[in-house]
Amino acid sequence: MSDLPRKAVTRTAKLAALPLGFAGRATWGLGKRIGGRSAELVAREVQQRTADQLFKTLGELKGGAMKLGQALSVFESALPEEVAGPYRAALTKLQEAAPPLPAHTVHAVLAERIGEDWRDCFLEFEDKPSAAASIGQVHRGVWHDGREVAVKVQYPGAGEALLSDLAQLSRFARLLGPLVPGMDIKPLIKEMRDRVAEELDYELEARSQREHAAEFADDPDVVIPGVVHQGDQVLVTEWIDGIPLADVIADGTKEQRDRAGQLLARFLFSGPARTGLLHADPHPGNFRLLPPAAEAEESNPDGSDTPDGSGDPGGSGAPGLLSKEGASAGAWRLGVLDFGTVDRLPGGLPGTIGGSLRMTLEGNAAAVYGLLREEGFVKESVDLEPDEVLDYLLPIIEPAQVEEFTFSRGWLRDQAARIADPRSPAHQLGRQLNLPPSYLLIHRVTLSTIGVLCQLGAAVRLRDELEAWLPGFVPEAERPAEGPEEAEEAGEADG
Numbered sequence: 001m002s003d004l005p006r007k008a009v010t011r012t013a014k015l016a017a018l019p020l021g022f023a024g025r026a027t028w029g030l031g032k033r034i035g036g037r038s039a040e041l042v043a044r045e046v047q048q049r050t051a052d053q054l055f056k057t058l059g060e061l062k063g064g065a066m067k068l069g070q071a072l073s074v075f076e077s078a079l080p081e082e083v084a085g086p087y088r089a090a091l092t093k094l095q096e097a098a099p100p101l102p103a104h105t106v107h108a109v110l111a112e113r114i115g116e117d118w119r120d121c122f123l124e125f126e127d128k129p130s131a132a133a134s135i136g137q138v139h140r141g142v143w144h145d146g147r148e149v150a151v152k153v154q155y156p157g158a159g160e161a162l163l164s165d166l167a168q169l170s171r172f173a174r175l176l177g178p179l180v181p182g183m184d185i186k187p188l189i190k191e192m193r194d195r196v197a198e199e200l201d202y203e204l205e206a207r208s209q210r211e212h213a214a215e216f217a218d219d220p221d222v223v224i225p226g227v228v229h230q231g232d233q234v235l236v237t238e239w240i241d242g243i244p245l246a247d248v249i250a251d252g253t254k255e256q257r258d259r260a261g262q263l264l265a266r267f268l269f270s271g272p273a274r275t276g277l278l279h280a281d282p283h284p285g286n287f288r289l290l291p292p293a294a295e296a297e298e299s300n301p302d303g304s305d306t307p308d309g310s311g312d313p314g315g316s317g318a319p320g321l322l323s324k325e326g327a328s329a330g331a332w333r334l335g336v337l338d339f340g341t342v343d344r345l346p347g348g349l350p351g352t353i354g355g356s357l358r359m360t361l362e363g364n365a366a367a368v369y370g371l372l373r374e375e376g377f378v379k380e381s382v383d384l385e386p387d388e389v390l391d392y393l394l395p396i397i398e399p400a401q402v403e404e405f406t407f408s409r410g411w412l413r414d415q416a417a418r419i420a421d422p423r424s425p426a427h428q429l430g431r432q433l434n435l436p437p438s439y440l441l442i443h444r445v446t447l448s449t450i451g452v453l454c455q456l457g458a459a460v461r462l463r464d465e466l467e468a469w470l471p472g473f474v475p476e477a478e479r480p481a482e483g484p485e486e487a488e489e490a491g492e493a494d495g
Contacts, residue, residue, distance in 0.1 A: 100137055101155060103127040109153050113234045120144070121229070125151070131285070135162065135199060135340075140239060148239035149228050152202075159200045166193045191440055199340045206230035208277055208339040209237065215274045221263050222270075223290055223335045240335045242288030249284060249455045256332060260289050261407065261458020262465075263334035268449050269349070269469035278343040279336060280441050282448045284455070288335035343441045347471070350375075353442070354472030360397055365390040376436040384432060392429045399462045407453040407460060 106127070110118040119125065124142040130150070131138040135158040139151045166189050198204055206227045213224040225238035243252070248260050264287065272278045279286075352375045359367045369386035372378050378389075395415060399405035418426045435443055453460060466473045 100129045100132045101153075105156065106137075106139065106153050109156060109233060110151075113231045114229075122149075136233075141236075143228055143236065147228065149236050150225070150239045152235040152237070154200065154202065154233035159196060162196050162199070163193065166196075187435075187440065191444065195341055198342075202230055202233060202235045202340075205338075205340045206235055208342045211275050211277060212271070212279075212336070212339060220293075221333055222267055223333050225335070225337070240288060240290065240337075242290040242335045245284035245287040245289065245452070245456075248289050249452075252289070252456075256289060257456045258459045259332045260287075260334065261453050261456045261460045263332075264449060264452060264456075264458075265460050265462055265465045266469075267334060267336060268445070269465045272343075272345045273348040273469045273471070276344065276346045276348065277339075278345055278349070278442065278445060279339060280341040280343050280445050281338055282445055282452060284452055286336065286338045288337070290333040290335045292331040293333070343445070345442075349442065349470060350439070351472035354466070354470040354474075356393075356472075357397055357400060357466065357470070358473050358475075360390060360393045361401060363390065368393070372433075377433055377439075379434050382432050382434075384429065388425070388429055392426050399460070400466055401463075403463065404459050404461050407450065407456065407458055409454050409457075412451065412454040 106129075114121060121144055122141045123144060123146065126140045128139075129137040130140050136152050136154040139153065141149050141151050143149045209224065210227050213226045216222045216224045223240055225240050227235070227237050229236035243256075245260060248256055252260070264282075267279070268282070352371060356368050356371050359371070365386035369378070369384070369389050372389065373380075378384060395418065398411075399407065418424055419430050421427055
């Protein structure tokens with residue numbers, strides 16, 4: 001069977017070979033250095049070979065292996081440019097594609113989960129997938145009522161594969177550490193393991209997507225496709241056309257990259273405030289940049305495809321839109337896909353985050369330190385200097401200090417280097433801070449979103465979004481009665 005490698009022994013063998021390969025390349029590199037090659041040049045070659053093997057294996061295995069690869073891919077901006085260059089193509093490829101399941105396997109899943117007459121549900125169904133991801137792949141079709149749809153089919157054995165992969169990967173997590181300086185990979189893998197059941201539950205995913213779709217139904221900036229049909233291992237949603245964010249990162253205009261960045265930041269903070277849910281899988285493969293609604297309608301009255309005929313909701317690119325003339329870049333919208341991983345935050349993001357950010361900007365070291373200690377970020381057994389904690393935090397929140405901040409790979413590399421260097425005071429202090437479990441997913445999503453903003457090189461008015469949507473950032477006495485609704489109007493004006 002040529003589909004998802006399910007036998008634990010096969011998958012474990014492929015993953016177990018990775019650390020051996022890393023060690024082999026280190027030995028090869030030592031030999032090269034002895035032979036007279038410069039250490040810097042040899043290190044670069046070793047890392048390139050490591051990246052080639054790592055992401056080739058992760059992509060082939062799908063499951064938890066590929067999921068980790070996608071999670072790591074948003075952090076490539078933190079790598080030194082001479083190292084990131086060879087990584088970038090492999091990382092970006094993981095964000096959008098993986099070897100697909102053969103058609104006969106997909107048909108078998110549909111027959112088992114929808115019924116032997118599954119074809120009666122569709123006027124059209126494309127056997128070639130438009131996208132393949134970590135636990136499933138997406139096919140384009142036309143539902144029996146004429147709506148264009150994206151049909152998400154879960155890989156057979158995906159749950160077993162996820163758990164097996166993540167258990168194996170956690171055994172050599174420290175070897176993956178150099179891929180993302182300053183980030184501990186092991187908690188990331190543990191959190192993924194803890195959420196496997198949610199990821200596989202398409203009923204839960206459909207519920208989360210319906211809640212988002214209902215809340216954002218009339219939103220001028222964010223588009224959430226509606227759920228058409230949900231079954232065990234099969235999820236059918238409305239198809240949306242647009243440019244994959246990876247294509248915007250690679251080829252988008254400055255206006256498109258800035259607009260995508262602004263809307264990504266807006267969705268990160270407005271989503272929890274409006275739905276009580278945090279979309280927790282913010283890699284570029286889950287976002288699309290859509291043209292203005294009226295323009296899309298005019299260029300595409302039958303709704304069947306994008307203006308250049310390369311439509312794509314949940315899958316491949318629509319590069320023709322990147323150079324489409326006459327488009328008002330400020331009015332582009334953000335399409336959001338894949339609600340398999342969400343964090344449930346009934347009250348929105350914790351007020352502690354907004355409060356501590358505000359007090360850090362105000363330079364109130366004692367108040368920041370007291371709040372962090374109260375929430376468990378500083379353990380009772382640890383004593384730190386409040387001013388040193390403030391010095392540690394200030395560079396991180398630099399984007400909120402100004403009216404508009406341009407995110408860049410260079411800025412993120414500087415932050416990563418500052419925290420990763422064992423000799424730096426920031427590294428020493430960071431080791432003494434604690435991340436409470438309830439903040440783990442919020443922390444990862446925020447870091448991942450910042451990683452994508454840096455890939456975009458977007459100029460973003462982050463402070464506007466924090467003031468509109470983040471509880472505690474604006475003191476209640478100063479917050480307008482309408483709050484987020486006013487921000488929405490501002491968003492329309494911004495468009």
